[in-house]
């Protein structure tokens with residue numbers, strides 16, 4: 099059993115975990131942060147997306163012991179105050195979900211994606227490298243392609259992200 103100290107949603111948490119425990123299982127089963135969902139549990143669907151030091155990762159592929167001293171943000175911590183994060187409100191306004199199972203991952207991923215885009219990170223569909231590309235529907239779809247929605251709420255998801263990107 100290893101002891102890991104992480105800052106999770108602004109609060110320092112220390113927990114004992116076996117070396118093989120994923121960050122996803124540590125969050126859900128040890129810390130009761132069940133907003134982060136388990137889909138296929140093999141890095142293929144994005145349901146388990148969280149932010150580590152502001153960057154999006156699949157927590158099912160990460161071992162909790164790797165994250166000693168890191169800053170983890172889950173869906174429970176994306177809003178600064180009691181108000182919803184702008185993406186949470188936009189997902190509601192644009193019907194960006196149906197069953198909601200993928201939504202935590204979609205929103206965490208979109209936060210990370212918008213930060214990547216803001217510093218000019220290209221995607222596979224970016225035509226001109228070297229400048230911040232316009233966040234077109236194709237760019238959003240490509241950049242969010244690691245997050246699957248079995249309900250097919252993709253149009254609403256794209257509209258919600260587009261609205262927040264313009265704020």
Ligand code: FES
Pocket residue numbers: 135136137138139140141142143144145146147156157158159
């Ligand atoms: S549960 Fe981690 S990517 Fe699907």
Ligand code: FES
Pocket residue numbers: 194195196197198199200201246247248249250251
């Ligand atoms: S809203 Fe149901 S899987 Fe996306």
